[in-house]
Amino acid sequence: MKLHMDLDCYFVSAERTRYPFLKGRPVVVAKGSDKRIFSKEKKDTVLIEESGAFNSVLEFSNHFNPKNIVNEWKKEFKDEEGVIHGIVIAKSYEAKTYKIKTGTSLRDALVMCPGLIVLPSDHLFYQMLSFKLKAYLETKIPLLEQYSIDEFFGDVGGWVEEENTLAFIQALQQEILERFDLPISIAASKSKWIAKLATDTIKPYGTKVIEAHEVSTFTDPIKIEDFPGIGRAIERRLKSYGAETLGDAKRMQRLFESYGKTGKELYLKILGEDNEPVHPSRERKGIGISRNFAAIGEREELKRRVLILSRYLSYTISKLGLNPTTFYMKLRYQYGTKSAKSITHDRLFNEAFFIDLAQSLFDELDTHPHYKIHYIGLGASNCTGVHKRKSFSILEIEKDTKHAKLTHGLMKIRDKYGVDMIGYGRERVG
Numbered sequence: 001m002k003l004h005m006d007l008d009c010y011f012v013s014a015e016r017t018r019y020p021f022l023k024g025r026p027v028v029v030a031k032g033s034d035k036r037i038f039s040k041e042k043k044d045t046v047l048i049e050e051s052g053a054f055n056s057v058l059e060f061s062n063h064f065n066p067k068n069i070v071n072e073w074k075k076e077f078k079d080e081e082g083v084i085h086g087i088v089i090a091k092s093y094e095a096k097t098y099k100i101k102t103g104t105s106l107r108d109a110l111v112m113c114p115g116l117i118v119l120p121s122d123h124l125f126y127q128m129l130s131f132k133l134k135a136y137l138e139t140k141i142p143l144l145e146q147y148s149i150d151e152f153f154g155d156v157g158g159w160v161e162e163e164n165t166l167a168f169i170q171a172l173q174q175e176i177l178e179r180f181d182l183p184i185s186i187a188a189s190k191s192k193w194i195a196k197l198a199t200d201t202i203k204p205y206g207t208k209v210i211e212a213h214e215v216s217t218f219t220d221p222i223k224i225e226d227f228p229g230i231g232r233a234i235e236r237r238l239k240s241y242g243a244e245t246l247g248d249a250k251r252m253q254r255l256f257e258s259y260g261k262t263g264k265e266l267y268l269k270i271l272g273e274d275n276e277p278v279h280p281s282r283e284r285k286g287i288g289i290s291r292n293f294a295a296i297g298e299r300e301e302l303k304r305r306v307l308i309l310s311r312y313l314s315y316t317i318s319k320l321g322l323n324p325t326t327f328y329m330k331l332r333y334q335y336g337t338k339s340a341k342s343i344t345h346d347r348l349f350n351e352a353f354f355i356d357l358a359q360s361l362f363d364e365l366d367t368h369p370h371y372k373i374h375y376i377g378l379g380a381s382n383c384t385g386v387h388k389r390k391s392f393s394i395l396e397i398e399k400d401t402k403h404a405k406l407t408h409g410l411m412k413i414r415d416k417y418g419v420d421m422i423g424y425g426r427e428r429v430g
Helices: 010-018 066-071 073-077 106-112 123-137 162-180 192-202 212-219 232-240 246-250 253-257 260-271 299-319 351-365 397-417
Strands: 002-007 027-031 045-047 058-060 087-091 117-120 143-148 151-155 184-189 207-210 286-296 324-333 338-344 373-383
Touching: 002 192, 010 027, 010 087, 010 123, 027 073, 027 106, 066 073, 066 117, 073 117, 087 106, 106 117, 123 143, 123 151, 123 162, 151 192, 162 184, 162 207, 184 192, 192 207, 192 212, 207 212, 212 246, 246 260, 253 260, 286 299, 286 324, 299 351, 299 373, 299 397, 324 351, 338 351, 351 373, 351 397
Parallel strands: 027 117, 184 207
Antiparallel strands: 002 151, 002 184, 027 087, 045 058, 143 151, 286 373, 324 338, 324 373
């Protein structure tokens, strides 16, 4: 049997492990614009080498006052004029009863629930607690895959008799609560994706086993958009043919097959017959960094921020020993306008190349020079590796090799003295 383990309201639950008085009260964790990464002050950064694919692995240490934690959010989300910024990124079930959702503006959430407790996000703490839980789960489950910061897959085939699966996951759930004070929902099935689907139906703090003969009865009434892996394009196409539930989708095998191998695999997942294994480790597919901030019109300041983000991402890529060949940038303007591009260069990765590329991408994407920008995102993917080799550009390899050695030297200095020990003169402008 394969397990899916999903921590309930994880960010809020994590905060409750160190602030027990929050239990049973309406709580949200909020996030706003990151003022630290672009500041000229010294910053405490921590490299998290085990975070999931395509996530930034650099986090900042926070220095919140634990004795006044319920008021710390005001420093983060209230500006000089008293205007509240920020959005909700996690909410307790008590807050959910007030119709507060992920993405609700913090200002609206405080109106919707007058007694709401607001906490600023402490992502470093959430990551470290997640790693501790993972280390513990590895002592209980032979094959473990971390799917996200708050989700895990496990395979207990040959370890736990099938008829004992429910008792096993109930005992595991109780042990996690006692050891970590974290509520978790756990479901089991022959298919990891059916197990994942099941945890959504049993939260909070539920357990469930879906036997092979129960899969159709369980999945048929579920809406197609609720199945992990069905994207908007396939959802729209299925609905155009009248399919609303997974039961309807199962009758459209040819439609799935029209998407080739990916569609066929998705169809088997819906049936619970995919047999996809639990992957204890995966090659990292990509990594990214992004920031929201108060909208800015000055292009030199925006280019300074692109430089800082590309330097941080370059350090992380080098630290992880990656060699990405596809790069991505996204800008979000005021008024909802967006601009994005992905580009591939078969080059030996180095910081000089990447920073120049990021600057040129910004110039190319900035098609609305009179609009203010409030979001910059950078990503790198399509990494070379043992299972994916590439030939690098012979025109650039000599220069890139020299710059790669320099990048490695910069990394060692930053390891010792901090990521901001060596920057660029342009970062000090403004």
